[in-house]
Amino acid sequence: MFWQKEIETASRKDLQNFQLKNLNETIERAKKSKIYSKQLKDVRTLTDVKQLQNLPFTQKQDLRDGFPYGFLAADLSDVIRMHSSSGTTGNPTVVFHTKKDLDAWSNISARCMFTAGARKTDIFQNTMGYGLFTGGLGFHYGAEKLGMMVIPIGPGNSQRQIWFMKNFQVSAVHILPSYAVRLYHAMKDAGVNPKTDLNLKIFFIGAEPHTEELRREIEGLYGVKAFNSYGLSEVSGPGIAFECQEQNGMHIWEDYVIPEIIDPETLEVLPDGKEGELVLTTISREAMPVIRYRTRDLTKIISEPCPCGRTHRRIARIKGRTDDMMIINGVNIFPVQIEKTIMGIPEASKNYIIEITKKNYMDKLNIKIEINPETFGGTLEGLENLKSKLKIKLKEETGVSPDISFVDRGALPVSEGKVKRVYDLRDK
Ligand code: ADP
Ligand code: K
Ligand code: ZN
Numbered sequence: 001m002f003w004q005k006e007i008e009t010a011s012r013k014d015l016q017n018f019q020l021k022n023l024n025e026t027i028e029r030a031k032k033s034k035i036y037s038k039q040l041k042d043v044r045t046l047t048d049v050k051q052l053q054n055l056p057f058t059q060k061q062d063l064r065d066g067f068p069y070g071f072l073a074a075d076l077s078d079v080i081r082m083h084s085s086s087g088t089t090g091n092p093t094v095v096f097h098t099k100k101d102l103d104a105w106s107n108i109s110a111r112c113m114f115t116a117g118a119r120k121t122d123i124f125q126n127t128m129g130y131g132l133f134t135g136g137l138g139f140h141y142g143a144e145k146l147g148m149m150v151i152p153i154g155p156g157n158s159q160r161q162i163w164f165m166k167n168f169q170v171s172a173v174h175i176l177p178s179y180a181v182r183l184y185h186a187m188k189d190a191g192v193n194p195k196t197d198l199n200l201k202i203f204f205i206g207a208e209p210h211t212e213e214l215r216r217e218i219e220g221l222y223g224v225k226a227f228n229s230y231g232l233s234e235v236s237g238p239g240i241a242f243e244c245q246e247q248n249g250m251h252i253w254e255d256y257v258i259p260e261i262i263d264p265e266t267l268e269v270l271p272d273g274k275e276g277e278l279v280l281t282t283i284s285r286e287a288m289p290v291i292r293y294r295t296r297d298l299t300k301i302i303s304e305p306c307p308c309g310r311t312h313r314r315i316a317r318i319k320g321r322t323d324d325m326m327i328i329n330g331v332n333i334f335p336v337q338i339e340k341t342i343m344g345i346p347e348a349s350k351n352y353i354i355e356i357t358k359k360n361y362m363d364k365l366n367i368k369i370e371i372n373p374e375t376f377g378g379t380l381e382g383l384e385n386l387k388s389k390l391k392i393k394l395k396e397e398t399g400v401s402p403d404i405s406f407v408d409r410g411a412l413p414v415s416e417g418k419v420k421r422v423y424d425l426r427d428k
Contacts, residue, residue: 003114018255019049019255027040053260057292063234068094083097084233093233110143113242120146126139127173127176134237138238139174139204159186178419236285240256246308253312259313272313277297319334356426370408387406
């Protein structure tokens with residue numbers, strides 16, 4: 001049932017004591033870095049975890065400003081790996097790991113996959129990107145620690161993915177939700193029925209925002225259970241929070257990080273149950289501890305006990321990043337709201353993009369969706385009906401009336417990494 005029963009089911013009081021001890025150690029450790037040595041200079045030993053609220057935040061820009069070694073709190077000779085996030089604008093953020101850091105991260109990833117039901121008898125195909133991106137290597141080592149046989153295939157080349165799944169009777173897969181949808185189409189085209197020709201049981205899906213509706217769709221297409229997986233490179237990578245068998249929020253491992261939720265405007269700490277920005281403090285990292293890192297991810301903490309028996313609190317499905325929010329003529333919209341609506345329309349495939357343009361000082365939302373040839377009858381009239389149906393639903397959900405165009409399957413841009421849904425074409 002549990003990977004580490006004692007820690008996973010520890011009493012809240014024991015967990016808090018553990019956190020306090022490790023938080024104090026982390027602060028002392030962090031003071032060895034150039035940046036935190038100044039910022040935390042006057043911080044004395046905390047006597048209560050709540051005092052964390054008095055410490056300054058760390059933002060993505062701080063990490064960039066500290067490039068490359070400003071946050072390094074270990075001897076460079078003890079560092080054995082680095083990772084980095086994409087860094088399309090300016091310096092990328094880089095993260096360093098000692099041996100101990102990598103062991104802890106592998107353990108936490110193994111705990112996640114075990115929690116979702118993976119066992120050493122499983123054959124595991126890892127379709128996430130290997131290399132600087134944390135998705136591949138992070139779960140690779142976790143899966144080995146758990147004892148699964150790992151197929152380190154990496155992303156792309158759907159025919160090859162299917163070939164391995166078939167020949168090795170793969171049972172567990174780590175995959176982006178957007179790629180899971182495309183891979184299914186590739187199976188259809190190749191005449192492979194995942195439910196009867198393959199041995200798939202568990203998917204770990206994450207790394208990008210997606211709706212509950214899309215998860216259920218993926219489960220239905222493949223006949224698997226799909227578990228939501230959350231993480232970010234600044235705090236190591238995948239493995240930070242994961243769903244248990246209940247599939248109702250992700251347990252955030254509180255012996256690994258301390259989570260807080262803040263109001264992104266006022267920066268005030270919010271109580272459990274209130275939605276806001278997730279802030280994370282690492283409490284087991286050596287090479288590069290981060291204190292109160294502002295993830296920009298919007299969620300809430302669920303503190304009600306989980307029937308699975310784990311005492312670590314849960315976070316709700318991520319609604320999006322604060323910077324994903326689109327403002328259309330003054331109305332705030334998140335891409336997941338659009339996805340939710342599209343998921344309710346069977347004739348629409350689950351591949352879509354959102355374009356924002358500006359004409360005569362007015363913002364315009366254009367949604368391009370691939371048509372689903374299996375459920376769409378193919379008449380022009382049908383297409384027009386579909387458009388108006390979707391337009392009304394989208395207006396209800398978001399308050400904005402978009403333009404909709406349907407395109408052929410496969411017509412939208414494809415990326416090997418995380419899907420890019422939103423194209424903002426307005427002049428900045
Ligand atoms: P990048 O910023 O380049 O995407 P990461 O690979 O570290 O860098 O991505 C981490 C981010 O991915 C998170 O901050 C979050 O926005 C998103 N993310 C990760 N897992 C999930 C998930 N399960 N649901 C929604 N978003 C997720
Ligand atoms: K094995
Ligand atoms: Zn649970």
